[in-house]
Amino acid sequence: MKIINYKKRKSVSERYEFLLGQGMSDIxxxxxxxxxxxxxxxxxxxxxxxxxxxxxxxxxxGPSPKAVEAIRGYASKINFYPDGGSYYLKKALGEKLGVKEDSIILGNGSDEIVSLITRIFLQKGDEAIMGDPSFLMYKIDAQLSRANVASVPLKSFRLDLSEMSKVVGPKTKLIFISNPNNPTGTIITEDEVEHFLRDIPPRILAIFDEAYYEYVEDTNYPQSIDLLDGNSNIIILRTFSKIYGLAGLRVGYGVGSPEIIELLNKARPPFNVNSLAQVAALASLEDKxxxxxxxxxxxxxxxxxxxxxxxxxxxxxxxxxxxxxxxxxxxxxxxxxxxxxxxxxxxxxxxxxxxxxxxxxxxxxxxxxxxxxxxxxxxxxxxxxxxxxx
Ligand SMILES: Cc1ncc(COP(=O)(O)O)c(C=O)c1O
Missing domain, CATH: 3.90.1150.10 (Aspartate Aminotransferase, domain 1)
Structure with missing residues (x-):
């Protein structure tokens, strides 16, 4: 087999200067x-x-045996494209969470929803605020949009929401809140979130990433879905990768105002959640x-x-x-x-x-x-x- 050998006459940055354009060196x-x-x-x-x-x-x-059975049952139909609207999964999630289907977006993991958010809302020179340390993809995705990152150090290993709201500036568009925070496992409380939402300007989008939601036992943990009522500047992210044991299939979801969801859908690839992932997630939801x-x-x-x-x-x-x-x-x-x-x-x-x-x-x-x-x-x-x- 012939192995292609790329000629390396110029440095990588020189060769791709035109393609990357402005902000290239930051990439x-x-x-x-x-x-x-x-x-x-x-x-x-x-x-x-x-x-x-x-x-x-x-x-x-491992995954739920019901999910494995659902995958087996569907395997012979993978010659068809998936349902791009994930009708049944969205319906089941809507019923579980008490929200309408148009408030839900499904992603190829919640990772994908983070990148849809940064792609739609961040441009060069905008700012995203996040904890330090927190889930690394927030920073990577914000930087890919050529935005600036304001990292706010944790306080006693917890996100410092009060400081995060203080650093909001005219260019701030997004604030990422990993709750529980990865990698510390700590939470911020309902009270802290309520204060925070009062402090930040409503033009900003706060992203509550609750990948570990189902594991939380602390009773002060906010029930963030209730916060959607009256707050159009929040999106909540959850996933089937953790407690539902479907990390390999890549399914996550976001819940927010129908207007935010509609915007994110513009950047979503049409078949981002594959058929097996959809049936497995649906079956997992039923396996209490x-x-x-x-x-x-x-x-x-x-x-x-x-x-x-x-x-x-x-x-x-x-x-x-x-x-x-x-x-x-x-x-x-x-x-x-x-x-x-x-x-x-x-x-x-x-x-x-x-x-x-x-x-x-x-x-x-x-x-x-x-x-x-x-x-x-x-x-x-x-x-x-x-x-x-x-
Ligand atoms: C805080 C947090 N958000 C999002 C993700 C990504 O999860 P998914 O598998 O749904 O893309 C992870 C995975 O480790 C995570 O820790």
């Missing part, structure tokens, strides 16, 4: 998102038979048992991890999501690399400006046990021992 500064390593890749790389992935906040119980089992798994896993981390005197941030941010000390990157060699994939937090931390998805009981066992071994063999952890 080169964007750091592409680094997802958690896939299980198969780690198996190949380290010649391992068993690998545990605790790096991308997926559901270790699976959702409950997943919640219990995370609740029990949290207790197990908390008690063991306390026993080992390792600092962590109590979480409302299905992952925990853990301080393992100066060489967190090395700790993540050593865990990887043992077949446990976790996320080093260097990209989030938290170089002393790792983020670990709460797994099944045996997975959590394996993680703690290996973490203990790795930390106790380090020269500086556990001392750097807290």
């Amino acid at each position: 080169y500064k964007i750091k592409a998102y680094q997802p958690g390593k896939p299980i198969e890749e780690v198996k190949r790389e380290f010649e391992l038979k068993n690998v545990i992935k605790l790096a991308s906040n997926e559901n270790p119980l 048992d699976q959702v409950n089992r997943s919640k219990i798994l995370v609740r029990e896993g949290k207790e197990f991890l908390y008690s063991n981390l306390r026993r080992l005197k390792i600092f962590f941030i109590p979480t409302q999501a299905n992952f925990i941010l853990i301080k393992v000390g100066k060489k967190a990157k090395d700790v993540a690399a050593k865990l990887l060699k043992k077949g446990i994939i976790v996320r080093g937090m260097g990209a989030y400006n938290l170089p002393h931390y790792i983020r670990v998805t709460i797994g099944t009981k045996p997975q959590n046990e394996e993680f703690i066992k290996n973490l203990q071994t790795i930390l106790s063999s380090r020269q500086e021992g556990f001392n750097n952890c807290h």
Whole structure:
């Protein structure tokens, strides 16, 4: 097979200067998102038979059996394009959430809805506000629109909504609120959100990203769908990737005013949610048992991890999501690399400006046990021992 060899007479930036146009040099500064390593890749790389992935906040119980059955049932019809309007899924979501279908947009993961929002609303010179650290795609998507990013440091590992509303300027268009916040797992409360919405000018769009909504147990967590009533400057994002266990199929959704949804639909590819994803999501919504089992798994896993981390005197941030941010000390990157060699994939937090931390998805009981066992071994063999952890 002939391998095409691109002539490299000019530097990359020179070659694509015309295509990229203004703001080109800024595009080169964007750091592409680094997802958690896939299980198969780690198996190949380290010649391992068993690998545990605790790096991308997926559901270790797997998808609902009802979703798998729905996919099987639909498989022979994939010669047809999907229903571009996702009629049945939108109808079911509308009924569940108590909103009309024209208030809902479906995306190829909630990731896609973030990028539709930035594409429609941000232009060069506009500003998007977000927490630091928070979910990295907000920054990447805003930068791709050549917008400026105002990063507001977290306060005690929580989004600082009051500071976020203070930095609003004439160019601010979007404010991203990850609630719970990835990677800290912390929430902002109903009271804080109400104050915040009173503080920000109504011309701005606030994006409440609730990818981990179903896991939250804190009773002060806002019921954001109720906030849509009377607030046309809010959009709420949720996903089937986390508790519903459908990360590989890519389905997420946004709920907002019909006018905002109509605007986003202009940029949405016509068949962005594939047929199998639609039927699987619909079946998953009906499987309340699976959702409950997943919640219990995370609740029990949290207790197990908390008690063991306390026993080992390792600092962590109590979480409302299905992952925990853990301080393992100066060489967190090395700790993540050593865990990887043992077949446990976790996320080093260097990209989030938290170089002393790792983020670990709460797994099944045996997975959590394996993680703690290996973490203990790795930390106790380090020269500086556990001392750097807290
Ligand atoms: C806060 C947050 N928002 C959005 C996403 C993207 O989810 P999806 O799989 O729906 O694109 C993630 C995934 O990790 C996330 O943590």
